[in-house]
Amino acid sequence: MAYDISTNVNDIIQFIVVNIGNEQYGIDINYIDNIVRMQSITRVPKVSPYLRGVINLRGEVIPVMSLRIKMGLEPDEVTKNTRIIIIKMNHESIGLIVDSVKEVVNINMNEVEKVSFDNREDSFVMGIGKQDAGLISLLDLVAVLQE
Amino acid sequence: MDVSQYLDIFLDESKEHLQNLNTQVLALEQDSENMDTINEIFRAAHTFKGMAGTMGYKRMQNLTHDMENVFSEVRNGNLKVNGAMIDVLFQCLDALEEYITNIQDSADEGENDNEPLISALNGLLDGKDEAPKQEKVVESKEAPTPEVKEEPADGKWNSINFNNDEQKALDNAISSGKNIYGLTVVVQDSCLLKAARAFLVFKAIEELGEIIAATPSVQDIEDEKFEFDFSLIVGSEADAGKVQAAVKSVSEIADCIIAPFQVAGETVEEAVVETTEVANVTTEPVKKAAKEESSSANKSQEKKSGSKPQVNRTVRVDIEKLDVLMNLVSELIIAKNSLVSSATAGNKESGGTFNEQIEYLESVTTNLHESVMKVRMVPIESVVNKFPRMIRDLAKKLDKPMELYMSGEETELDRTVVDEIGDPLMHLLRNSADHGLETPDVRISRGKPEVGSIYLDAYQDGNNVVIEVRDDGNGIDIEAVRNKAIERGVVTEEQAMALEEDEVIQLLFSAGFSTAKVVSDVSGRGVGLDVVKSKIEALSGEVEVKTKLGEGTTFIIRLPLTLAIIQALMVVVGDEKYAISLGSIQTIEDISPADIKTVQSKEVINLRGTVIPIIRLDEILDCKSTRDPNENMVAAIVKKGDKLAGLIVDELIGQQEIVIKSMGKYINKCKFISGATILGDGEIALILDANALI
Numbered sequence: 001m002a003y004d005i006s007t008n009v010n011d012i013i014q015f016i017v018v019n020i021g022n023e024q025y026g027i028d029i030n031y032i033d034n035i036v037r038m039q040s041i042t043r044v045p046k047v048s049p050y051l052r053g054v055i056n057l058r059g060e061v062i063p064v065m066s067l068r069i070k071m072g073l074e075p076d077e078v079t080k081n082t083r084i085i086i087i088k089m090n091h092e093s094i095g096l097i098v099d100s101v102k103e104v105v106n107i108n109m110n111e112v113e114k115v116s117f118d119n120r121e122d123s124f125v126m127g128i129g130k131q132d133a134g135l136i137s138l139l140d141l142v143a144v145l146q147e
Numbered sequence: 148m149d150v151s152q153y154l155d156i157f158l159d160e161s162k163e164h165l166q167n168l169n170t171q172v173l174a175l176e177q178d179s180e181n182m183d184t185i186n187e188i189f190r191a192a193h194t195f196k197g198m199a200g201t202m203g204y205k206r207m208q209n210l211t212h213d214m215e216n217v218f219s220e221v222r223n224g225n226l227k228v229n230g231a232m233i234d235v236l237f238q239c240l241d242a243l244e245e246y247i248t249n250i251q252d253s254a255d256e257g258e259n260d261n262e263p264l265i266s267a268l269n270g271l272l273d274g275k276d277e278a279p280k281q282e283k284v285v286e287s288k289e290a291p292t293p294e295v296k297e298e299p300a301d302g303k304w305n306s307i308n309f310n311n312d313e314q315k316a317l318d319n320a321i322s323s324g325k326n327i328y329g330l331t332v333v334v335q336d337s338c339l340l341k342a343a344r345a346f347l348v349f350k351a352i353e354e355l356g357e358i359i360a361a362t363p364s365v366q367d368i369e370d371e372k373f374e375f376d377f378s379l380i381v382g383s384e385a386d387a388g389k390v391q392a393a394v395k396s397v398s399e400i401a402d403c404i405i406a407p408f409q410v411a412g413e414t415v416e417e418a419v420v421e422t423t424e425v426a427n428v429t430t431e432p433v434k435k436a437a438k439e440e441s442s443s444a445n446k447s448q449e450k451k452s453g454s455k456p457q458v459n460r461t462v463r464v465d466i467e468k469l470d471v472l473m474n475l476v477s478e479l480i481i482a483k484n485s486l487v488s489s490a491t492a493g494n495k496e497s498g499g500t501f502n503e504q505i506e507y508l509e510s511v512t513t514n515l516h517e518s519v520m521k522v523r524m525v526p527i528e529s530v531v532n533k534f535p536r537m538i539r540d541l542a543k544k545l546d547k548p549m550e551l552y553m554s555g556e557e558t559e560l561d562r563t564v565v566d567e568i569g570d571p572l573m574h575l576l577r578n579s580a581d582h583g584l585e586t587p588d589v590r591i592s593r594g595k596p597e598v599g600s601i602y603l604d605a606y607q608d609g610n611n612v613v614i615e616v617r618d619d620g621n622g623i624d625i626e627a628v629r630n631k632a633i634e635r636g637v638v639t640e641e642q643a644m645a646l647e648e649d650e651v652i653q654l655l656f657s658a659g660f661s662t663a664k665v666v667s668d669v670s671g672r673g674v675g676l677d678v679v680k681s682k683i684e685a686l687s688g689e690v691e692v693k694t695k696l697g698e699g700t701t702f703i704i705r706l707p708l709t710l711a712i713i714q715a716l717m718v719v720v721g722d723e724k725y726a727i728s729l730g731s732i733q734t735i736e737d738i739s740p741a742d743i744k745t746v747q748s749k750e751v752i753n754l755r756g757t758v759i760p761i762i763r764l765d766e767i768l769d770c771k772s773t774r775d776p777n778e779n780m781v782a783a784i785v786k787k788g789d790k791l792a793g794l795i796v797d798e799l800i801g802q803q804e805i806v807i808k809s810m811g812k813y814i815n816k817c818k819f820i821s822g823a824t825i826l827g828d829g830e831i832a833l834i835l836d837a838n839a840l841i
Contacts, residue, residue: 042831044817
């Protein structure tokens with residue numbers, strides 16, 4: 001995966017900043033296929049609770065994951081700002097539910113601070129980007145999508 | 148000339164020819180005198196050579212050329228087919244296969260010249276003089292024109308046998324004082340439209356004279372059924388140089404050899420005599436051979452239309468299937484137009500007609516779907532016809548005489564399934580050959596025929612295709628499996644002892660299991676059966692085993708006809724909609740709660756004498772039934788093999804055609820959901836896999 005930061009040192013990568021709870025997270029724009037409004041989700045039985053079910057995205061059946069539940073936060077509260085970010089990685093699509101989408105930012109990977117405060121296995125953050133608007137946790141999609 | 152664009156076709160066709168050669172050589176081993184077979188092999192080798200040459204694969208061309216030489220001698224009766232020759236031929240076919248694999252991977256045939264094989268082939272040729280001398284003498288007595296054979300390519304016209312019309316034309320030409328020439332035209336080997344070039348050659352010649360006879364026949368030349376040269380007998384008033392120049396003026400003609408034709412009755416007459424005489428003596432074979440020559444081309448044509456093996460993701464489609472599709476599409480357009488017109492006609496009389504139009508549209512789309520599905524279907528022939536060869540090799544390697552009997556090769560399956568089914572079948576056959584069949588002495592001592600039998604039967608059963616691999620060998624030794632499972636740590640001793648026979652057999656499919664005492668390179672690494680199972684399950688199929696110790700084993704593979712679209716029963720459970728494949732549903736029953744009994748703390752019903760376990764879908768699917776528990780319930784009775792189960796649902800919606808969509812790898816944890824489908828209103832319904840529920 002292209003998430004080895006050391007190889008991308010001089011790269012400026014665009015991230016989409018989303019809100020989850022009180023924090024800002026950045027998602028690498030290269031992996032984003034689409035951003036859609038919340039829609040009805042069909043529950044799939046006997047799967048992990050963070051997998052909310054499947055949606056119909058223009059004829060494709062796409063699973064949807066709740067980032068909040070995956071991160072151990074309160075379940076999503078659907079508002080008019082709730083969005084599903086459709087991620088496409090290795091030809092597989094999956095939707096991530098976020099509270100809202102804020103903006104697109106350019107982040108120089110040189111200036112990203114690697115997170116050293118924990119080596120917890122359930123860390124989904126690969127680094128912290130600094131912007132005027134504050135700190136943005138850059139999501140490690142590989143970790144997020146791992147079971 | 149860039150031929151890369153023809154690579155796919157080349158690979159396609161060479162695989163087909165290779166398969167054909169394998170089958171034929173195998174047949175030749177059984178019946179070494181069969182002229183049909185010999186001719187077929189010769190023809191296939193010849194075409195192969197031509198194709199390889201066109202594509203510039205020299206090594207392949209050389210090898211096939213030598214094979215062709217051997218067969219040419221066999222065909223002429225100068226060489227006898229024997230075991231050694233068959234072995235060499237099989238090695239050649241393997242070498243050709245290797246070339247093809249290389250070409251497929253890298254568009255290059257590789258560096259292997261296969262020198263030993265070529266010299267082995269030449270050895271066969273050299274050997275001919277000693278062994279079948281006797282026959283040669285006999286033959287030369289009967290056929291006093293041996294020079295025909297020794298004639299180089301440029302004298303090919305001498306081998307033309309005139310039929311009545313041609314003979315008449317020849318006589319006429321001679322009597323009208325025309326010069327008779329023999330003519331061999333060589334087309335450049337990069338030429339792609341050989342038939343068109345030949346046509347131009349004919350035209351050029353006809354301006355100067357007439358074509359009396361041709362080899363191959365004019366029809367074959369026009370159909371491009373020749374390699375790079377063809378020979379003609381031409382009658383013309385013009386001199387040889389002029390004719391030659393006319394022919395050479397056609398582009399892409401590499402060479403034209405011309406010489407006066409020996410009209411003097413002798414040659415011609417003798418040639419005719421030869422054929423008739425030989426025909427009289429050995430009647431059938433030669434006549435057949437001649438017939439075969441002309442019909443073999445047609446035959447190959449026929450075979451091609453029956454969609455044979457393919458490369459990449461292509462399907463050869465029978466033109467008839469496409470015609471049906473085309474017709475349906477035109478009907479669809481008509482249906483659409485009538486809908487449009489009934490909509491614009493306003494409400495005057497619409498009500499009735501509108502519904503009629505909808506029904507019409509429905510029937511057209513259903514037919515359309517069926518036809519498209521059929522287009523995707525290919526006969527399993529393309530995978531199974533390599534097995535006889537494999538079994539032959541195995542029989543030699545394992546030193547166990549065995550015979551493979553196949554039936555139902557024409558059974559059709561979805562292309563994607565056919566692609567994947569080859570390996571599992573091969574595993575099962577190898578398994579039968581290696582583990583199943585006993586050694587000959589054991590077989591004899593058990594009173595079985597020395598030659599073991601393996602059967603591969605395919606047939607359609609409702610919405611499924613069933614493939615059975617059966618042997619009359621030893622059967623599965625349940626105790627041996629039990630012990631092995633303990634030894635391998637697959638189960639503990641107590642577990643093993645508690646297992647039923649069926650369950651023990653299932654252990655065979657667990658990873659890393661093999662009962663063969665000795666690991667051979669045929670099988671025994673213990674990767675076979677679990678791979679078979681997972682592969683078949685990935686195709687939404689299932690494997691079942693029936694065995695009787697001492698009598699044999701049957702593996703039964705059940706596969707869905709198609710993966711894409713199915714007929715389904717839509718049901719409601721709680722407030723969710725689910726689809727159940729109609730293929731697995733037997734009946735729908737109305738059950739009163741009082742009918743439900745418990746056996747071993749499992750709920751069952753007695754349905755017309757059969758005890759059937761019931762499965763409450765609301766419990767399995769973690770959702771709440773909306774039905775009053777005291778009311779009668781609706782049960783869909785589903786079937787898997789000979790097992791039945793009743794699925795309790797809240798409500799039935801009805802039958803519907805659904806398109807199966809994959810849900811992606813992130814959410815495939817739930818094993819009894821086989822996919823999802825999108826309903827008319829955009830809502831998603833999950834598809835229940837009844838097989839996984841039972």
